[in-house]
């Protein structure tokens with residue numbers, strides 16, 4: 001493999017073409033080359049989930065993925081969750097209003113995972129939420145407020161769909 | 164102090180949404196690793212592969228030759244230039260350890276920093292680390308406290324005979340007579356493993372040369388910016404006025420970021436020497452070995468009781484494996500002293516004796532972590548109370564009732580010399596029992612047993628001393644006694660209020676809490692109040708955030724400063740409005756006459772007093788900036804009672820928490836949702852402590868748990884839903900506040916431990932070693948296993 005490669009990818013709706021070292025992780029690429037520091041690194045070995053972002057609609061651990069693997073794909077990070085009018089995603093709003101953020105280091109990963117869950121299962125039970133979020137570690141909250149936030153977000157998104 | 168003139172007393176007690184969390188919601192918060200400067204170099208550390216060894220040879224030449232490497236330092240390069248860390252002298256016996264920032268001659272634990280590399284990028288610095296050659300001459304290792312204490316054990320420090328970094332023998336009351344005359348004596352052993360605070364963000368710093376008027380500016384993921392500043396000055400030979408320390412957005416602290424470590428100080432040295440900004444960010448593998456560990460107790464405890472189950476005397480023998488160095492500035496005394504001294508908890512213990520030791524081993528140093536010492540102390544006693552109740556044929560709840568300090572006896576001085584007052588132990592127990600339906604739980608337990616299913620119930624009561632002032636040490640017997648913090652209130656010329664304090668938040672929403680208190684005290688709208696908590700360049704002096712103190716100190720100081728600021732505001736208003744100040748009130752950011760016929764918005768008043776001050780006599784116009792120090796003197800006891808129900812799978816040894824009810828007394832609550840987050844978060848860490856988390860070392864002192872795949876942190880599946888109830892008794896501190904950050908982890912370890920033991924007791928088993936891993940549970944049930952666990 002060459003040491004440098006040029007990649008083109010969409011991040012938060014914007015197309016970027018960049019030279020990257022092939023050993024660069026997607027997380028480091030987002031943080032260092034695109035200055036999107038909202039993606040956090042809690043372990044860099046794929047366990048904590050803090051680095052979770054959305055790639056082509058699915059959650060992905062940005063610490064385990066190489067930037068070159070994101071070539072041609074569409075990435076969404078926490079910085080891209082607001083709608084074009086600047087309104088928070090229902091998951092952002094629910095986390096804020098339910099006090100589901102303490103230190104906030106884990107939060108970006110929980111957002112990506114929760115959004116994926118609600119895309120697949122618009123009305124999850126508490127057990128389903130806990131199961132789905134079990135790959136994300138939060139050391140501060142004890143998860144209860146996070147579970148409540150995901151339920152609140154689900155309700156808000158369903159209301160919104162019903163109009 | 165709060166007069167009747169202030170009408171909007173409503174912010175304290177309501178779950179105000181935390182404005183300070185908005186940058187976190189939007190991914191724009193600036194954590195340490197998000198800070199960069201032009202020309203910044205990156206730092207990495209070479210760490211010891213051996214637990215105990217002489218450094219025979221260090222060859223850094225290949226690393227130095229790597230393009231992009233700026234410099235490489237070894238311990239020898241720092242000798243004589245900086246002052247190493249020597250643990251504080253303590254009043255008790257035990258030797259002192261000296262910790263060089265980079266190891267000199269010897270390494271004493273796996274992970275100890277030996278060399279540092281500065282390079283143009285972190286990746287380059289790490290590549291250079293690989294090129295350094297170190298020859299080690301391995302030495303015999305000490306890997307546990309009981310062995311390390313024996314005569315003839317290898318010594319971690321030549322200055323510490325029997326490897327004691329601390330030993331204290333304490334006695335009050337006639338313990339021997341109590342045991343001799345007791346109706347019943349019960350004894351047991353309690354062991355708790357070593358654990359990690361596991362902040363999701365590790366430590367780190369950016370050290371910058373000549374930022375503004377400061378020679379050294381440090382952005383550092385830390386809980387105590389002013390303390391760091393003081394020690395940076397002392398160890399680097401600078402003046403404190405040359406240094407600014409800022410704690411940026413911080414991804415968890417839990418005590419792990421309250422100690423002083425070598426790495427950040429090396430970075431400060433490098434910034435000064437290179438005259439360039441340098442950055443070091445700890446990765447997870449480093450964090451697991453280079454940031455302080457916690458706990459690791461081995462306790463033998465005995466209780467003397469009369470025929471009714473009243474405690475006559477409590478005696479304990481405590482070994483804490485404190486690791487290779489006495490943690491800097493807190494000393495090795497934290498865990499050993501608090502475990503012994505605070506063991507009586509909420510119970511009347513007239514006669515108390517303990518011998519407690521902090522034994523040096525070739526492992527990572529142990530430092531402060533959420534509820535230092537108290538979880539093990541509490542679990543030891545609670546398990547023993549259950550054992551005594553079983554022998555006396557009374558219910559576990561009944562024996563607690565007979566020994567709890569009742570409010571009618573307060574103020575009550577206990578055998579450990581602590582005074583209990585303004586705290587409701589019995590109300591917490593009553594509430595936890597009522598809300599859990601305790602008698603029904605016991606019936607269900609029997610019904611399960613009849614079906615061959617093992618269920619256990621644990622009831623644990625705890626006392627938690629918070630908001631410690633100058634009269635009570637954080638670690639009983641340690642010399643460091645922080646007890647006074649300041650807040651500055653400044654009315655800006657726009658009429659907005661700025662609160663400044665050196666009480667950084669790691670997610671506790673301290674700024675929101677202080678804004679709520681200030682809003683009520685001053686009658687200024689919450690939206691008009693900003694709060695800075697993290698910068699020695701702006702804040703008045705303070706010790707920082709630890710030991711469940713911040714809400715108490717911050718709020719107390721706000722209340723004190725607000726009294727004076729309000730007086731000054733109303734004096735100027737009286738002059739402008741030509742009305743006696745007694746006839747004025749301040750509400751919703753407006754000064755009004757009490758008959759509400761005339762008003763003056765604060766904005767106008769503030770502008771006037773600053774920009775058009777000519778017409779206001781200067782003895783009236785004293786400036787709208789007030790700093791007040793607050794010292795709560797004795798501290799306030801918080802309390803709780805937890806009822807925990809677990810099911811134990813006899814095939815696998817797996818423990819599942821099926822019900823968790825907590826009743827807590829955290830005094831007058833400022834922001835209920837924030838408080839609940841603190842309490843539930845503490846319980847979650849207690850779930851890990853009781854059932855999953857342990858740092859394991861092999862017999863050579865090699866750590867076996869260095870990733871999150873090996874070290875099991877509870878996920879949303881392991882932490883149960885917590886039913887939380889409040890049984891609050893206001894404290895004697897200003898505002899009636901108490902701390903709430905740590906207490907719940909005490910009840911969690913004790914409650915879960917008791918529940919597991921209660922389950923095993925149904926089969927004639929028991930458990931003495933925690934966390935209660937499946938192997939230990941199976942052993943406790945009498946299942947013969949291979950020796951692995």
Ligand code: FES
Nearest residue numbers: 042044046049063
């Ligand atoms: S940083 Fe990627 S999973 Fe932990």
Ligand code: FES
Nearest residue numbers: 103104138139140
């Ligand atoms: S909020 Fe701190 S780790 Fe989740």
